[in-house]
Amino acid sequence: MKIFSATQIRELDACTIAHEPIASIDLMERAASAFVHWFLEKFDDRDIPVVIFCGPGNNGGDGLAVARMLLYEFYNVQVFCCEISKNQSADYLENLSKIPDYSNLSVLPLAEGAEVPPLPPQAILIDALLGTGISRPIEGFWADFIQKLNQFSGTKISIDLPSGLIADATTTGTTFCADYTFSFEMPKLAFLLPENASRVGEWSYASIGLDSNFIVQTASPYHYLTLADVKPFLQSRTKFAHKGQFGHALLIAGSQGMMGAALLSGRAVLRSGAGLLTIHAPACGYVILQTGLPEAMVSSDRHHFNFSELPDLEKYTAIGVGCGLGQKDFTVRGMDELLTNIGSKPLVLDADALNIIAAQSWQSRIPAGSILTPHPKEFSRLFGDAPDDFARLDLLQKSAQQYKIYIIRKGANTAIALPGGQVWFNSTGNPGMATGGSGDVLTGILTSLLAQGYPAEHACKLGVFLHGMAGDLAAESLGHEALLASDIVDQLGKAFQGLKKA
Template identity: 45%
Template sequence: MGVKIYTSAERRRIDAYTIEQQGISSAELMERAGQQCAYWIMSRFSHSHPVYIFCGKGNNGGDGWVIARYLALNDYRVTVFHTHAADQLSNDARINYERVIHLTNISVMQIDGVAQLPLFDSNDIIVDALLGSGLNQPVQGLMSEIIHYLNQSDGIKIAIDIPSGLLGEGILQIGATAFAAQYTLTFQFPFLSFLFPENQPYVGQWYLIDIGLLSDFVTPYVYIDAKDIIIKPRLPFTYKNEWGHALLLAGSKGMMGAAILTASACLRTGCGLITVHVPSHGATVVHTAFPEAIVSYDHHNEYLSQLPTLNRYSAIGIGPGIGTADPTHQVVKRLLETASCPIVIDADALNILALHPDWLSLLPAHTILTPHPGEFDRLAGRSANSWDRFQKLIKMATQYQIIIVLKGHHTAIALPDGSCCFNSTGNPGMATAGSGDVLTGMILSLLAQGYPPEQAALCAVYLHGMAGDIAAQKQGLEALIASDIIKSIGKAFEHVQNSSAK
């Protein structure tokens, strides 16, 4: 399932396991890693770029020595700056150091201060192989000075495995030092820290470098891709009732657009029927803008005040645009107390829940919540940073046995068993009004079609992001709006189906 995400300690176990199972030495594994990184550089940058590689004393530095050798053997101009004498290097780093110092077309310099470093220009490639993933404390001394100097310099900046100074788990603390890479070449599995916004200025764009590591170990964290998405086949002899009847409780005065976007996304994702329960003044709006929907009238003109009969529906969604009027609070509570089918909760329904934290215990098992970070913090308490929020996310999903879709660049889907899946699709253009309503409609649709809640959340999040990516190719990031995402849902399904067929 997807790309597994391991902790730094688990990655070291995987290295050792691979070495044992494949009958190779650690130096041979290092050779693979450095070679593949060198090939990545050669595939993207011509010989016109001088390459400056910074090597520390550990195995990350050893990777750097291997990269230097392969680049030099392919006629790149390579300079290596190293921070420690040969007798201070790790065994594998020393082996590769000794393979390099005899080559006449590589410049090698041990440095003890940044005054020895040249001025770099924008054409230079700077490779960070200083510290790697073994770090367990803030960078200090010479390493900190070098990293700070490189961050202030021009150049194309590439980190090997993980930017020096960044931890594999957590976020960089305020005032701490880390190499600010444009590209990070990490070995086979992403680090968990790559997925949090505070670390993005240091990680840049990351690439997975396959070095033949064995991924037999179980992990609760996965980075999902198209092959994880299972779409139900459409058989010839079928009719609309077989594809579910969704109920959407949405809209209030001035917010009927949320109801229309959510309902439209729901049907576009394959649901057979949808009933939209709206304040009575909004019924004409829904009938006019979205004739495919069945409309249920609330007694109140401006907000939801009553819960319709639920027994005819296969899934229920609540929240988009409903506001927080007092009678609407009771609609949310009654739904939690009486619903017997899957539920997805979004937007103002989440804000109402946050005002009544004791209602969280009413959530039926496997209910799906779809907060953005602000809504989540209102539910779970203010978070110091995104890592703190992630810890609360996992705890809350397990405590209440629910599914929480925490929306963001790598949307996190926390499951009741404590596992978490991170999404690989989507783009910044999707940070636009109504995008979250579209996602809620897509989740509601898959729930109504009988997808298990975990699968419904996973598939909808991936398809939503893919639809956004397809729409962005047509509209550009700045011009992308929520209805563009809805129009691209069909192409997103095609993408997944084509990927599965390969």
């Protein structure tokens, strides 16, 4: 799913109006109807009062249409029309005229200088003040007004995006801080970046039937990764298939006190479908690995406690390196040997492999087409930092392009940067996955998919999606606090089945 800029979204609206054809007021009606459908499922108690603050533009027009529809659904609705500007949009005025005269719906004006009206503590406050048209920070009275609304202790909801939030750039001014945001057609780029988490809250979106040809033909570097995007990648198995057809993966992982990382990653390799797995680990891990993962073969390093040398790489179809590796001097020499001799074999680099590359300034030695899986701090060590999340996103894109690699920057809505400049934000996963070993599991999944012959781009998208989907399945029964990395591995089978059945 593409993610458009604010300008592209306005062009998409205009194209839909021109070519469907449909009047803009009727398109607004669709948007309001989509919001109300979501609202009815989320908040079905008609005894809770609803208070809507509308601005004079089209976002305020959405709010007025929502007020009318909620009234017809027997909610107790009150509207405040805030005179932020003297310019009132035509659709705002038309929706204002549609408020039935005979109803008990209260519509009151609020001019600059007015106090925030007293709100019932149990009310639902809906923000429809300002939409995607805003391009500069809110200042003065209305900035203070929004700050006072933010102090409301009840549920706060924004229509399309929180007022004051810039959809596709860093927001520096006052912003309405929503508990829920409901957007139209597609999420906004701002929703996917950590700096806006407290402003956007829990977000949802729904299609309102905007022009599909425009969406297909209009380019965007940003995408939201959904099940529909990854399901076509999943390879099927024939009746007479054998293990030799599904690749031989090599993991270089583990060190004294960190063999659990090798076990977790190894289990993920096998649960993701690789035909064979060898784990190259220091000698101290031999018994642990043979006992804990009997399905895997073990190659022992001559060093007892740490990785120091390469095995023969000839027979392996993909290699994953870094989980629990450590950064001893001889491990650095082992990484040097790997980067010298890897050739064109598919490679996943994680954890201490990335830290060693950063410490040695070996970024230019990373083989083109490799997959890197840094968390935010590892990414900063490798490629530098930036002042805000939008600048970090730009750095992520440029780094993948410069080195011709795939970078999976882990976190909520994990971002996959492709060598061609595209970035895909993942739609699966949950906060319970913020636990030790979760990244080791992802490395195993990716290495397994590469070993089976998946192209790197497909392996990144499918692997990240499955990883998050397995985490979501685990969270359904365990919640977030109790979730372990091994629980993610345990749910990989159901995740694969879910993809096949969808």
